[in-house]
Amino acid sequence: MHVINDHPILKFERGRKVQFYHDGKLMEWYENDPIAVALQANGVKILSYSKRFHRPRGFFCAIGKCSSCFMRVDGLPNVRTCITPLREGMRIETQHGIGEFLEDTPSDVIDQLGQPLIVETEVLVIGAGPAGLSTCLEAADLGCQVTLVDESLELGGQLIKQTHKFFGSSEDFAGIRGVKIAEILREKLIPYTVSGKLTIFSNTSAIGYYAKEDVVLCTQGEKRIILIKPKAVVVSSGAMEKLIPFSGNDLPGVYGAGAVQTLMNVYGVLPGKKVLMVGAGNIGLIVSYQLLQAGVKVAAIVELAPRVGGYWVHASKVQRLGVPILLQHTVKGAVGEKQVEGAWIQQVDEEGRFVGAEKFVDCDTICLAVGLTPTVDLLWQAGCEMVYVADLGGYVPKRDWTLRTSNPKFWIAGDASAIGEATTAMLEGRIAGLSVSKALGKVSESFFKNKCEEYWTRLNELRMAETCERLRKGLQFALSGNFPITVQSSEEKSQIFNEETYADAFDKRTVQSIIPPMDLWKKRKGGLVIIECPQRIPCDPCHVSCPTGAILPFQNINDLPSVDYSKCTGCAMCVAACPGLACFVADMTGEQAILKLPYEMSPIPKEGNVVACLDRSGRELARSKVRKVQEPRRDRTFVVHVQVPKELVMLVRALKVIEDE
Ligand code: SF4
Ligand code: SF4
Ligand code: FES
Secondary structure, eight states, rough: OOOOOOHHHHOOOOOEEEEEEEEEEEEEEEESSBHHHHHEEEOOOOOOOOOOOOOOOSSSSSSSOOOOEEEEETTTTEEESSSOOTTOOEEEEESSOOOEEEETSSSHHHHHHSOOEEEEEEEEEEEOSHHHHHHHHHHHHOOOOOOOOSSSSSSGGGGGOSSSSSOGGGGGGGSSSSSHHEEEEEHHHHHHHHHTTTEEESSEEEEEEEETEEEEEEEEETEHHHEEEEEEEEOOOOOOEEEOOOBTTTTTEEEEEHHHHIIIIOOOOSSEEEEEEEEOOOHHHHHHHHHTTOOOOOOOOSSSSSOOOSHHHHHHHHTTTOOEEEEEEEEEEOOSSSSSOOEEEEEEEETSSSEEEEEEEEEEEEEOOEEEEOOOOOHHHTTTTTTEGGGEEEEOOOTTTTOBSSTTTEEEOOGGGOOHHHHHHHHEEEHHHHHHHHHSSSHHHHHHHHHHHHHHHHHHHTTTTTHHHHHHHHHHHHHHHHHHSSOOOOOSSOOOOHHHHHHHHHHHHIIIIIIIIIHHHHHHHEEEEEOOOSSOBBOOOHHHOOOOOOBBOOOSOOOOOOOOOOOOOOOOHHHHTTTTTOOOEEESSSSSSSEEEEEEESSOTTOOOOOOOOTTTTTTTEEEEEEEEEOOTTOOOOOEEEEGGGGTTTTOOOEOOTTTT
């Protein structure tokens, strides 16, 4: 079984074990998990064969959006097995070509398709990710009758897969893991579902808008049709993973990054043993870290651009665990007949031409984190004015500052409006929820204006990060009408990140700002903080968590942290709170230094364990014994104390438990 048994952050609560048949072979897995997950856990990667060339196909998106997981289930063809729950005794068959109704297709399925459920509602929210859930909370709170539909089996969208702590400001969940944020949002919805203000249809896809009948057509679980007649629609349907061209890109084992997260972090199933990650944006970096947490080896991260697109602190986290980031490299081809058995990668020059020799990467999975495309099909059907903005991920609807599209019945929020972070998606959801409430006469003009401006101010601040430069540029093409709040564009030039300048950036900061003053450092029992956060990103948990005020208040959420060392006690609360794992503490008062390092891997070390002390690129510099392990925030970020020679204090940044000693 390809199962995660020991995860440093997550506990997998599995349901009842059931038996099912795959091509006549008896297998077992847990009821209600998606069929594709059950098959992957049983080592089955081929789900279908293509019509023309009979090429094997596996799943790709795992969220019901790409159709690459179609199989025959209990005689019904074209079932999206990535979002169809497993049941006792199911007959699951590999699908060959286009699925057809055969003589074993049960007739009651067809009967049920003819009996739609009709639902009338004030607000229909499509998509239960961070934007959709926030829209529901805002609109229901302001008195709207809300109906929420979502394709997945569990509410929360991408949040339910995020084991890392969120950046952003503390009032918008910074410092809390995505999985926990999903729980918080779902709990907040409960009073509205109990009072009947909110109705939820999960495992339900909104597949068509019919303007003449003014109805949104949904299918639930591939079997039931629901016709929803809303007064207002908020489309927060998220985004779809992009695919890039390379030979063998359709082989089972080539997965979208979101699918890999779903497998590992929602269902505790391994995508493979060794992964090549394509893309060094935030998603590629975060998923690489999550793979390491799940015990999967990441052979390398290849990135076409000459710089890392994601946050440097994310890049540092994976590099110090020994994952090389190869800039100006891409995947040339997947190797394998039936599934991925390796990959060829190659360097590219500034013009994107291949240079140098191809290199073979030993891997069984190729994970694509090469960008997302907004899911906007329904908005096309609704006749909304659409515009192609590459910086926003593709076609997006024009919208005004209330997030209303050119079709006055439709609003947008989250990745469907522009590819961004979950934190900003939640604020967009709030704006959309507020805006529909205003349109339905639930709130006054002045209440609406004040609240909307407050949300926009927070949103703009979060989008001032240098990593949001493309988003800011793109939004200028998608926003229409009078916009009372300035969407500023950054004056700052993004810093260049490559193998040399990365080290350079750290070294300069190391020398100029992050080394604590030596005279104080030598005598401060408990140690002083060292912060390695050299990029302007929207984030403040280090400041918020510091009990003594040593990390100074931020004027702007994107400021680099500044420290008043005279107030630092070395308590390491910031070490445990920082989502970028960029804070460390060193006590220099003894003969050897005591380093206090953040740790989120398995196994959790115990006092006395031998650990390898790793530098910023994962090289072992020394071995040491663990002196103490703390979990200050009870949230699975541990602070591990180790003794190292003083000359290694500015070099050691990670630990690896040596299990066999
Ligand atoms: S070690 Fe403690 S006192 Fe020092 S900056 Fe961090 S949280 Fe503040
Ligand atoms: S050091 Fe502070 S600003 Fe930088 S990533 Fe950590 S918490 Fe955020
Ligand atoms: S629809 Fe199932 S993998 Fe994409």
